[in-house]
Amino acid sequence: MSGVINQHWHFAIVGAGLSGACLALLLAREQSQWNILLIDTQSPAAERDHRASALSASTVDVLQTMGLWPSLKDKTAAITAIDVSDRGHLGSASLNATEQNLSAYGHVVENAQLASVFQQALPAFANITYIKAPAPTALKPRQGGMSLILEQGDCTADLVVLAGGEHRPLAEQLGISFRTDDYQRVALVANLTMAEAHDGLAHERFTGDGAIALLPLPGESGKRVSLVWTLAAESAEDMQKVAAEDFIVSLNRQLGSRAGTALEVDYRQCFPVKKIIAAEQVRSHLLLLGNAAHSMHPVAGQGFNLSVRDMATLTELLSGAYNEGIAAGDLGLLQRYVKLRKDDQGRTVALSDKLPKLFGMDETLAMAARNLGLVTLDLLPPLRQGFARFGAGLMARRAHLRE
């Protein structure tokens, strides 16, 4: 194995989660001359992740270009309408995709399915070497590249991409700092069977203590949904442990009549909710990607979607630079990427941060603001259009990838 690794790579991607695997595929199809090392400490994430992701229109567009959408489409459920409500308050908003000339607001896929489509696509590219290996112990900047110190020996790359999610020791060793905002909340995730068919309707319900999202899942019954219930840490721990019947009773109390009735719950998994933003996303021959660069509150379902837009722009820039003879780790090139992605990243992180804060407060003013916000959203078509375009990822510049 060490003989395979100890060479110079165009790209070494550390972390083969959704972001790392997707970038490897994007790069591999963009330029067959590029050789790409993809390393993870664990076997494919598929079995460990019980979340589902709402893929925005911009993500579906990229997956189409990559040729992966045909194998994914049947594993997704389209969100054709969204109901936003506030428990115990008047405000609510109903958004309908057809009103906004969209076929869907997004497509929901279980992360396990998405990860497995990526994993199955990797072997088709001879220019990707994918290995499971102990975590690299260090990174060392070198003239014309970056060395990656691995148990099997060292290798160098024009560009090392850190895509290890919230495991950031390599970046920290290099002195890269992170701004953390701990919401003191935990997202409890599970799949539910509801009494009613979802018919493509997603729910976002704010409860005072946090938020509940119900996303439609594919399946013949049309009654399976993915739950993301954001709770205070102790409540989440209790809710993860209680018997399924008690869980269902507590959940139904929060859902009220708008969001339907849950009948069954499967495996429950918890994720701490934090905003963690890297102070630097690039250095010479180094780039931070996905959650390693920006983790955010899951309320708006934007984390992976934002990363896909990052990756598409990065791939476009790298390809253009390659054709002009500019190395992938060139700092000027990487800074151009940061500049191009700044607005979209800033907007997406800010909205994911503000929504739960506004809806988490009980003060009268905040209550008035959020009810007014929901009522206005319900009444004013331009606002609804803006909200929908944001969610679909259509406010950002569209990257040009090899067709």
Ligand SMILES: Cc1cc2nc3c(=O)[nH]c(=O)nc-3n(C[C@H](O)[C@H](O)[C@H](O)COP(=O)(O)OP(=O)(O)OC[C@H]3O[C@@H](n4cnc5c(N)ncnc54)[C@H](O)[C@@H]3O)c2cc1C
């Ligand atoms: C409850 C919840 C719901 C969400 N819903 C949505 C949604 O609807 N839509 C959306 O777009 N986003 C959503 N997100 C966000 C999305 O899940 C994340 O943005 C995405 O999973 C991040 O992927 P990643 O590959 O960057 O990181 P990760 O998924 O954390 O993957 C990191 C990988 O790196 C590996 N690794 C770690 N350290 C090392 C190392 N030192 N060496 C080698 N390998 C290493 C790990 O084993 C792992 O495989 C949600 C998040 C949460 C918490």
